[in-house]
Amino acid sequence: MSRAILTSTSAPLYEISxxxxxxxxxxxxxxxxxxxxxxxxxxxVGPNGAGKTTLLSLLAFLDRPTAGEIRFAGKPAPSDARGLVALRRQAVLIHQHPVFFSGTVKKNLEFGLKLRKVPEARRAALVEESLDLVGMRPFLHARAQSLSGGETMRAAIARAVALSPRVILCDEPTAGVDDQARAAVARLLSNVNREKGITILFTSHDAFWARNLARRRVRLYEGRLVPPAWENLFHGTVETGPDPGDGVLVLPSGLRLPAPGLSPGPARVAVDPAFVELEKGEPARNAPGVLSGTVIQVGMENGGVRILVDAVISLSAVLPMDRYRKSGILAGDRVQVRIPPAAIQEN
Amino acid sequence: MGYLTQSTAAAVHLIIGADPELLEIVRVSLVVCGSSTVIASVLGIPMGLAIAFAEFPGKRLAITLLNTLMALPTVVVGLLVYAFLSRRGLLGPLGLLYTKRAMVLGQIILVIPLCATFALAAVSRLDPRFRQTALTLGAGPVRAAAAVAWEARFALAAGVAATFGRVIAEVGVAMMLGGNVKGFTRTMTTAMALEYDKGQFDLAVALGIVLMALSFGVNLVVHLFQGRMRT
Structure with a gap:
């Protein structure tokens, strides 16, 4: 996973203390x-009222902290109006329910570009390119305030992308949109991050959705960051082949887990239970991260289902309810366990 | 009631016949009140926006003060400005008293609080995310305020219409600072008061009809503007 490598090696954009x-x-x-x-x-990730919106407002430099410091790209945030405007131009906030000014989608997308004095021809190209990215090109001349919830969110993402900020801050991007649109929003944000290299910081009360989009998640509860619930912790030795992306963590039991981007030598990893994939039956092939085991426990958890599997190692998996129902897995079943590289986090 | 019927008939005759005295009075009223409305709007709307968006100590007090000043009697403003513009006043040497400029000045002071309060109410009712969106897209405080004002343009237009309504209908400032000089500072309201004093109602009723028609016209324009911009 290129993101994993980026995360561990790139410079900090925000440093909050x-x-x-x-x-x-x-x-x-x-x-x-x-x-x-x-x-x-x-x-x-956090429940309503956890302080997620407050945090994003501060990170977008729209609000001032009562105490503490936010460093952006290695520099402390300025307090003067001019400095703040310059900083805001690098960090665009997308509200939970974005608003658009009256006028067309095009006019709205041009708003920030005009402020940046982007020439007209370049403006038009950037607007069209951004709308293409979110699949909203046919809405170029539509009235922005008449778009549906999902279209508004996509157009808001395009409006932010057109400005090429260093970071896009998304406040609950899936609030008020249906399941299909939620998946589309996740894909879009992922694309924006991959294709434009724009950092994405988003909030969500939906841990499952967040897990699918972000490798790294922090949990906010009553205004405070709470430590991640590390589980499925394993230690072993990382072995790499000619390509560092082929790293494998060899556990003392001999089991092999994918460990791309990890340095050779002793390592401790956590396997994110939301990423673990289960399927009834025996594994068809032998590969790192593909195991066979027996379901020893099934239980409900936060709207999902937690499944404990004995696969030489004891492993927890959490499935969303709909996926669990489709899988038909029950306690005692033999299952194939697949641990994709995205599930592995160095601990 | 007989006099009203007679006067109305005579008034209609004056209007249809485009009576020169009537036209001159209407012209003076429009020049004075139009000027004061424009200037008060140019000053009052930004003032309202600034109070709405800026955070400063005593903000609530400033809003309360503005609301209080909305109820300012026209004669109090007339008296206050007269004290400055009269021959013995601080601005006496400028010779402004009993001129259109003095009337405009008095009317501006009268309606700035009204205009600012309308602007303040118009943008305060608007979703705060509009301003935050403008700011996060890279606008400075002034450009963000302009973007918000544009979103509140219908309410602001209604405020400007109300401001015009207040100045075109007021009589205290026009009388005390303009002096009701025929052909010079005589406005519709001061002329109506004079005609009433004289017991001559023809011109007064004619002016009353024109005044109402003007107010109706201004509001109709605002209404049409709102309707056209919404579709």
Whole structure:
């Protein structure tokens, strides 16, 4: 996974320390430390009222912290109006329910470009290119305020992408859109990150959706970052072939897990249960990350289903309810376990 | 009621016949009130936007003060400005008293709070995400305020119409600072007051009809503007 390599090697874009935002003496956000690296997709997951929107407003430099510091691209955030405008032009916020000014989609996409004094011909090209990216080109001359929820979100992503910021901050990008549109939004953000190299920081109350989009997620609860629930922890030795992308973690039991991007030698990894794939039956092939095991426990968890598998190693998997129903897996079944490289996080 | 019927008939006759005195009074009214409305809007709308968006100590007090000033009696403004413009006043040497400029000045002071309050209310009612969107897309405070004002343009237009309505209908400032000089500072309201004093209602009723027609016309234009821009 190129993202994994980017995450571990690229420079930090945001460095947050001791960040506090209080309203009327009550702390609504209190983040001791957080780092977001350039080029990564990072998800902030938490329930409603956890302080996610407050955090994004601060990171978009639309609000000022009560205490603490936000460093952006290695420099402290300025406090003067001119400096703030320059900074905001590198960090575009997309609201939970984005708003558009009256006029056409084109006029709205041109708004930020005109502020940046982009010449007319270049403006037109950027607007069309961005709309192409989100599949909204036919809406170029449509009235922006008459778009549906999903179209509005896509157009808002295009509006942000057209400005080529260093980071796009997305506040609950799937709120108010149907399941199909949610998957489309995830694909779009992923594309934007991959093709444009724009860092994506998003918030979501939906842990499953967030897991599919972002390798790195932080959890916010009552204004504070809470440690990730590390599980499926394994230690072993990383062996690499001629291509570092082919790294394999060999466990003491002899099992082999994919470990792309990890340096050779001893390592400890966590396998994200949301990424573990299960299928009834025996594995058809023998490859790193493909195991065979027996389901020993099935239980409900936060709208999903947690399945504990004994596959020489004890492994937890969490499936969304619809996928679990399709799988038909029950306790005692023999299952094929597949651990994709995206599930592996160095710990 | 007989006099009203007679006067109305005579008034219609004056209007249809384009009576020169009537036209001159209407012209003066439009020049004075048009000028004060434009200037008060140019000053008052940004003032309202600034109060709406800026965070400063005493903001609530400033809003309360503006609301209070909306109820400012025209004669109080007339008196206040008279004190400055009269021969013994601070601005006496400028010789502005009993001129159209003095009337415009007085009317601006009268309606700036009204205009600013309308602007403040118009943008405060608007979704705050409009301003945040403008800012996050890279606008400075002034450009963001302009973008928000454009979104609130219907409410702002209604505010400007209300401002015009206030100045075209007021009599205190026009009388005290203009002096009701025939052909020079005589406006529709001061002329109506004079004609009433004289017991001559023909011109007064004619002016009343024109005044109402003008107010209706201005509001009709605003209404059409709102309708056209929405479709």
């Amino acid at each position: 001791g960040l506090v935002r209080a309203h009327g003496g009550k702390k609504v956000l209190d983040v001791a430390a957080l780092e977001v690296r350039q080029g990564e997709i990072c998800g902030v």
